[in-house]
Structure formats: C-alpha cells, structure tokens
C-alpha cells in the first residue's frame with residue numbers, strides 16, 4: 001500500500017489547523033499508509049470527476065486529487081483495477097468549504113508541481129526585495145547579504161569592529177563576507193605570500209563546519225580560499241599549544257573536572273563542591289588572569305553567588321593551585337586553561353594572522369579573548385567581532401576593553417531579522433524573560449526595536465500523554481515536512497539532553513528517515529539530530545524541539561546544583577531560557593515544539 005502523498009501547498013494550510021484536527025489528519029494519513037484506507041468519497045457536481053474528499057474529523061474533510069507524480073497515472077491504475085490509485089492530499093478544511101473547493105477544481109487547474117521539489121510553499125513571505133533570496137535554494141539563501149551590510153563587511157576600520165543583533169539579523173553572514181573580503185584584499189596585497197592570514201573562528205563544531213562550507217561557495221578560487229582558516233576556538237587553542245610543545249593536549253570537560261575536584265575538596269577538608277572549585281578557577285582566577293594570592297584576595301568576584309571570606313580564599317587558592325599544577329604535569333587541560341596557555345605562547349612567539357573574524361563572540365571566555373588578542377597584531381581591521389549578548393549560553397562574561405580590545409565608535413547594531421519570522425519571534429521572545437543584557441562593550445544591550453520582515457505560520461506546540469506518543473507525533477511531523485519538499489538536511493530535531501536525542505534518532509531511523517548528528521554532519525542528506533546546545537548559531541528551514549516538558553527543562557540536576565540559593569536558581573533559569581530561545585530561533589520556515597505532560601515553565605509562564 002502506498003502512502004498518501006501531500007501536495008506542496010498542503011503544509012501552509014496544515015500548520016493553521018488546530019492541534020486536534022492536525023492529529024486527526026495525521027491519523028488518516030497513517031491509516032492510509034497502513035493499508036487501512038479510509039473511504040474516499042466522490043464529490044457530486046465536481047468539475048473534475050477524479051477529485052475526492054476524505055473525512056478527517058467531525059465537520060472536517062480533506063480534499064484529495066490525483067497525484068501527477070505517481071506511475072502509473074491514476075486513470076491507468078483505476079482502469080487496471082488497482083484498489084489503490086495514487087492520490088495526494090491537497091488541503092484540509094471545514095467540510096462544507098472542502099466540498100465547495102473540491103467541486104471548483106478543474107483538471108487544468110489542479111496543481112501539477114511535483115511533490116518533493118523544494119518545499120517552496122513552506123517558505124515565509126516578506127517584502128518584494130527579499131522574495132528572490134527566499135525562493136532560492138536554501139544553501140544560496142544562507143550566504144545572502146543585505147546590500148546595506150556590504151558597507152560594513154567591505155569597510156576599512158581603524159581598529160576592532162563589533163556587530164551585535166538578535167537572531168537572524170545576518171551577523172554570521174556578515175562574518176563570512178568579511179572573512180572572504182579580507183582574504184581577497186590579502187591575496188591582492190601579498191600575492192607571493194599565500195599563507196593563512198585570516199582566521200574565522202566560532203564556538204561550536206557544527207557552526208564551524210557550516211561556515212567552512214559556505215566560505216567555499218563565497219571564495220571559489222582555491223588560492224584565495226586557502227588564506228582563511230576556519231576553526232572552533234577550542235581547536236585553535238589545541239593546535240597552538242601542540243605546535244609549540246609537540247604534544248597533543250588531553251582535554252577534560254567541566255563535568256569530569258568537577259568530579260575529580262570533588263575528591264580534592266574532600267581530601268583537603270574544604271566545605272565546597274567540586275563544581276564550585278572548577279567555577280572559581282575558571283570564572284575568577286583564569287578569567288581575571290590572577291597569578292598571585294594577594295590579587296585573588298583583593299579581587300571582586302563579580303557574578304559569583306557565594307561570598308568567600310579571606311581565610312577561605314587562601315584555602316581555595318592553595319587547593320586550586322596545587323591541582324591545576326598537577327593537571328599540567330599530567331598533560332590534562334580544561335578548555336579555558338588551554339586557551340590561556342595558547343595566549344602566553346603567542347605573546348612570546350608573535351601573532352599568527354593579519355585579521356581575525358569572530359562569530360558567536362558572546363560565549364567566549366576571557367582566556368580565549370586573550371588568545372585572539374595575541375593572535376593578531378593590534379591595528380586597522382584587526383578583529384571583526386559578531387555576537388548577541390542575549391544568546392549567551394555560557395557562564396562567560398567579558399569586557400572587551402579590559403582585554404585590550406577597543407571597539408568604541410566602531411559598533412554596529414542590527415535590528416531586522418531576515419531568518420526568524422515575526423510569528424516565531426513573537427512566540428520566542430517571552431521565553432527570554434528580559435529585554436536587556438550586558439554587552440561586551442560594557443553597555444546594556446536591548447532588544448527594543450528588534451523585528452522581522454518575514455511572515456510565516458505560528459509555531460506548533462504539541463502536548464503528549466507519553467514519550468511514545470511524543471516520538472510518534474514527531475515522526476509524522478517530519479514526514480509531512482519531507483513530503484512537502486523540505487530537504488532532509490534542512491530539518492533539525494533537538495532535545496535538551498542526550499537521552500531525548502537518542503530517542504529521536506531511534507524513532508526517525510525506525511521510520512526509514514536517515515539521521516546524522518548536528519555536529520560535523522557535512523553535506524550528507526539526512527535530518528540533523530542533536531542537543532539544543534549543538535543547534536547554537538546554526539539555521540534550518542524546519543526545527544522540532546522535543547522534551548520541552550516540565551520535568552526536563554530546566555533539568556532537575558541543574559536546579560538541584562543551585563542548592564536552594566535564589567541567585568543561583570535565577571541564573572539557572574536564565575541560562576535555560578536563553579538556550580531555549582536560541583534553539584527556537586534557528587527555524588526559518590517552521591517551528592514545532594512538543595512536551596510530555598505539563599509543558600516546561602519556560603513556555604507556560606508568560
């Protein structure tokens with residue numbers, strides 16, 4: 001038995017249905033696929049006798065037309081006595097309206113664009129000047145830059161530049177075009193010296209991979225392209241340290257460190273958790289570059305919840321120094337520590353690049369900024385920094401000026417979104433719970449005036465009774481997207497933790513939908529699956545977020561780690577809000593969110 005195909009125009013009607021009618025529609029499609037074909041009714045007085053309607057729910061019907069894609073054609077199949085002529089579902093409407101619409105359809109007006117083309121029906125609508133970009137293939141759209149923004153990406157500046165703006169305002173694309181422009185200038189100015197002279201760096205691997213692919217498109221000449229190194233901030237630190245020491249550094253995550261240091265705290269009789277010590281080391285000692293105990297005793301531990309009396313500071317300092325030293329002997333590094341080491345090595349050996357372009361800048365640690373500062377000589381067009389303080393998901397807070405990076409008078413604020421539709425923005429902004437955040441230039445950054453030029457369907461929120469139901473609903477939804485012609489690699493599905501992610505991948509694979517991890521996926525044609533953190537900085541046509549449930553978001557463990565401290569709890573909530581906001585704003589065409597039982601407070605307490 002064949003599946004009931006859907007027409008390219010189906011999805012835009014579908015997303016406007018109430019969740020109940022959507023579920024009933026999916027149930028009919030599922031029944032059709034399982035061979036349990038619901039009755040297709042002929043339509044009295046129809047202009048085209050091949051048109052059918054199918055009952056979806058009380059008072060709702062689907063309009064079904066012959067599928068021009070299918071072989072053999074519907075008439076041949078009917079003549080051959082097949083009981084399963086290929087049809088596709090055109091729309092679902094209230095019954096009377098569906099019948100009226102079905103009667104009016106004529107053979108010559110039946111939509112004959114094949115399904116599975118490019119899903120153009122899903123694309124959001126915007127002003128005429130954006131239509132060309134929106135209707136072009138997604139990969140092409142992803143490198144589109146607004147003409148106004150060329151002024152910045154091709155400008156000449158007396159020092160470092162900072163570009164800020166909400167999700168989808170074009171920051172990443174500006175970073176890409178800036179890197180390409182600088183490489184072209186460099187090729188013209190130094191034709192004989194073709195080493196890597198421009199660094200384009202970002203926070204996570206998925207985004208670095210996508211930047212590298214898009215840069216290949218922007219710089220087709222291999223000689224110019226090879227002048228740009230695209231790397232995550234961590235891999236940059238690793239290669240710098242390895243090239244100086246000849247040893248590949250072994251990395252320890254924060255969780256591993258917290259576990260090790262818990263034992264340390266116990267052994268030293270310190271009344272602090274491992275997590276507290278790691279945070280104190282990374283967020284105070286490494287962040288401020290403190291080398292001496294008196295400096296630590298005097299320093300302002302801004303952003304830290306727990307007060308530390310001088311005698312406690314002394315103990316904490318001794319313990320941290322001893323164990324950070326032991327890690328170095330072992331060749332084990334934390335990420336901020338390694339970047340600090342790379343900065344020291346570069347301070348001695350000299351800069352590596354002529355220009356540095358930084359994306360997702362809001363999440364970098366101060367030691368990573370010191371490394372970048374040391375990687376490029378101070379001067380015109382040295383650093384081009386793009387970021388959004390409202391999307392900071394790490395604990396890292398920086399003041400660029402205090403790190404020797406001066407962007408005063410060279411800041412650009414973007415306020416128009418070219419990716420996130422107004423509908424998705426209206427739904428996602430309340431999740432953030434605030435309108436102002438401290439920027440890297442030490443000024444408050446506000447989202448006031450941030451708006452979109454695009455209109456599209458409202459996000460769909462689905463409440464499910466069980467995890468199994470949530471996964472089944474997802475499978476059906478992804479199928480609808482694929483059938484509407486959205487490319488598999490243009491769809492991302494994410495959850496807050498790896499347990500949710502594993503369930504997603506298993507469900508989709510069981511349905512014959514190929515999946516691949518969000519990080520390092522390359523050009524593979526498969527649905528991207530990963531954590532919400534891995535979605536950061538990326539963009540997709542359709543995004544589904546699972547497990548946005550009360551018991552999973554914020555995660556229990558994060559709430560418990562706050563140990564009832566009100567400030568720490570608020571910090572956890574703000575980080576989780578930001579993470580969810582970032583995940584929701586990755587979608588251009590469609591956003592689908594589901595939960596089991598009660599929804600997360602982050603989407604229910606508006």
Ligand SMILES: Nc1ncnc2c1ncn2[C@@H]1O[C@H](COP(=O)(O)OP(=O)(O)OP(=O)(O)O)[C@@H](O)[C@H]1O
Pocket residue numbers: 130133134141142143144145146147165166167168169170171172173174388391418419537538539585
């Ligand atoms: N004038 C335009 N017309 C159509 N599309 C555009 C235009 N300008 C930018 N875009 C597209 O909008 C998308 C959003 O841009 P981009 O990913 O750079 O946003 P961002 O500010 O980095 O977002 P985020 O902070 O969420 O990562 C890009 O794919 C870009 O090509």
